[in-house]
Amino acid sequence: MSEMLNYDFMQRALIAAFLVGTLCSVLSFFVVLKRLSFLGAGISHTALGGIAIGLVTEIDPVLTGSIFSVLTAMGVGYVSRAGKMSADTVIGIFYAAGMALGIALISAFEGYYPELFSLLFGNILSVSFRDLLLMGIVLLLALAFIVLFFKELLAICFDEEMAEAGGLPVGPLYMVLLAVIGLTVIVSIQLVGIVLVAALIVIPGAAALRISKNYRGMLALSLFFGLVGSIGGLVLSYFYPVPPGAAIVLILTLLFILTLVLNFFLEKKLQRRGSFEQR
Amino acid sequence: MSEIVRADNLFVRLSGKNVLKEINFSVREGELMGVIGPNGAGKTTLLRVILGLIPISQGRLEVLGRLYPQLKKVRPMIGYMPQRSSYEKNIPLSVANVVSTGLLTPATMLHRLTKGSLRVKEALQAVGMERFAKRYFQELSGGEQQRILLARSLVRKPKLLLLDEPNAGLDFPAQQKFTALLQELRERDKLTIILISHDLISIASAADQLIGINCVMHTHGRPGDLLNCPGLDEVYRCQFDLLSGIGRGRRDRK
Numbered sequence: 142m143s144e145m146l147n148y149d150f151m152q153r154a155l156i157a158a159f160l161v162g163t164l165c166s167v168l169s170f171f172v173v174l175k176r177l178s179f180l181g182a183g184i185s186h187t188a189l190g191g192i193a194i195g196l197v198t199e200i201d202p203v204l205t206g207s208i209f210s211v212l213t214a215m216g217v218g219y220v221s222r223a224g225k226m227s228a229d230t231v232i233g234i235f236y237a238a239g240m241a242l243g244i245a246l247i248s249a250f251e252g253y254y255p256e257l258f259s260l261l262f263g264n265i266l267s268v269s270f271r272d273l274l275l276m277g278i279v280l281l282l283a284l285a286f287i288v289l290f291f292k293e294l295l296a297i298c299f300d301e302e303m304a305e306a307g308g309l310p311v312g313p314l315y316m317v318l319l320a321v322i323g324l325t326v327i328v329s330i331q332l333v334g335i336v337l338v339a340a341l342i343v344i345p346g347a348a349a350l351r352i353s354k355n356y357r358g359m360l361a362l363s364l365f366f367g368l369v370g371s372i373g374g375l376v377l378s379y380f381y382p383v384p385p386g387a388a389i390v391l392i393l394t395l396l397f398i399l400t401l402v403l404n405f406f407l408e409k410k411l412q413r414r415g416s417f418e419q420r
Numbered sequence: 421m422s423e424i425v426r427a428d429n430l431f432v433r434l435s436g437k438n439v440l441k442e443i444n445f446s447v448r449e450g451e452l453m454g455v456i457g458p459n460g461a462g463k464t465t466l467l468r469v470i471l472g473l474i475p476i477s478q479g480r481l482e483v484l485g486r487l488y489p490q491l492k493k494v495r496p497m498i499g500y501m502p503q504r505s506s507y508e509k510n511i512p513l514s515v516a517n518v519v520s521t522g523l524l525t526p527a528t529m530l531h532r533l534t535k536g537s538l539r540v541k542e543a544l545q546a547v548g549m550e551r552f553a554k555r556y557f558q559e560l561s562g563g564e565q566q567r568i569l570l571a572r573s574l575v576r577k578p579k580l581l582l583l584d585e586p587n588a589g590l591d592f593p594a595q596q597k598f599t600a601l602l603q604e605l606r607e608r609d610k611l612t613i614i615l616i617s618h619d620l621i622s623i624a625s626a627a628d629q630l631i632g633i634n635c636v637m638h639t640h641g642r643p644g645d646l647l648n649c650p651g652l653d654e655v656y657r658c659q660f661d662l663l664s665g666i667g668r669g670r671r672d673r674k
Binding site for chain 2: 353
């Protein structure tokens with residue numbers, strides 16, 4: 142195990158897993174409570190369009206992908222809040238359009254894009270210092286936003302209409318939350334890739350909600366699951382021939398199944414206690 | 421008694437379509453006004469207009485002494501309870517947490533909620549749910565959750581309470597308890613209430629005045645007079661038999 146830490150690329154990969162694991166699991170709390178799970182998958186797939194623009198124009202694909210993802214997230218928020226269409230419908234359209242744009246551009250500008258495979262399936266072992274810096278900045282921005290507006294975001298998750306009636310700036314807060322989710326998806330693509338990134342921002346929160354009725358407990362458990370999944374997956378991929386992205390998502394899925402089983406037994410126990418008290 | 425809400429010839433236009441027109445009413449302090457009408461009649465829109473969330477296109481609207489478009493300033497004095505379907509039932513919050521979300525305003529942003537726990541306790545006491553403070557919201561029954569949401573809308577000690585179908589989905593005893601609680605709040609705290617309901621019998625027994633809308637305001641008056649007048653047929657666009665609660669002979673829409 143200690144041998145693993147002797148490699149520079151593994152040190153960087155572990156720091157990346159920690160940063161992205163923390164970022165995704167904290168946002169997962171809001172993604173699950175606000176029922177935005179499909180948004181993660183939508184943004185990541187849409188990002189392919191932005192990344193392809195970067196690849197063919199030789200502009201940093203992370204930059205073009207970020208702009209694309211944030212605009213997509215905010216576009217989804219705007220159209221769905223205007224009440225013309227449901228968020229799911231809008232995401233479904235953006236999702237396919239972004240992928241189609243990416244495929245069309247890459248096919249039209251024939252060339253060799255070695256980064257493409259990494260972007261689709263992730264390549265945490267190729268994380269550079271610059272990537273770590275970017276992940277750190279996004280994490281700090283996201284944490285600052287969440288810490289400053291936690292109670293308001295929680296109220297919006299509970300009931301947007303009541304929050305708006307109380308005078309809270311629901312629209313701007315929701316838009317910033319979506320933009321932060323968009324940026325999170327982009328920096329997380331390096332860890333697990335476009336195809337699997339949605340799992341990283343959905344499973345930790347979903348698993349935590351299964352076994353916690355308290356928001357503090359849910360947040361702590363989401364963080365725990367996110368870190369166990371991301372760091373555990375990386376370590377697993379070091380010892381076994383499994384790609385890190387797939388290993389991370391499989392560990393998170395296993396944790397989710399465990400919480401389902403735990404929840405089943407907890408509810409049985411509560412039912413038994415209830416029927417005993419009735420007697 | 422002063423006027424709390426007054427609407428004169430109110431028109432509301434959304435997406436190029438008049439969703440409310442020729443709305444006229446006045447609610448005095450301590451009164452309970454019932455709003456009835458079929459689905460899609462504009463009842464919820466009316467409440468959102470009073471909150472200043474939807475603009476009016478014509479007419480005059482005065483709420484708690486402020487004229488439209490300055491209604492944002494009176495929002496802290498209004499308690500609002502939306503329809504049951506709008507909130508997240510599995511939220512991992514305690515009852516006290518849920519009630520305290522009612523204290524959040526632009527002024528509390530970036531600040532800790534001071535005196536929050538006392539206000540929450542008082543609001544829970546007002547609805548007889550103080551012993552539920554530490555329970556989890558998702559564990560409660562539908563009727564209990566409605567009482568907690570009522571406490572949430574009372575936590576800022578409002579002068580005006582807007583309730584959107586608070587009885588929907590509740591069984592008969594829970595509905596009766598809820599209606600009795602509203603009467604108690606009115607008498608004790610002189611709260612002015614505007615209540616939307618599909619339960620005509622229950623709303624007629626609780627309200628001082630009723631308005632029947634279906635985009636246009638068809639009826640307005642005392643419940644006893646209204647429920648026997650042809651205006652009710654106009655509101656629901658069918659002949660109405662209140663004793664059986666069955667509408668007969670649906671008319672064609674105009």
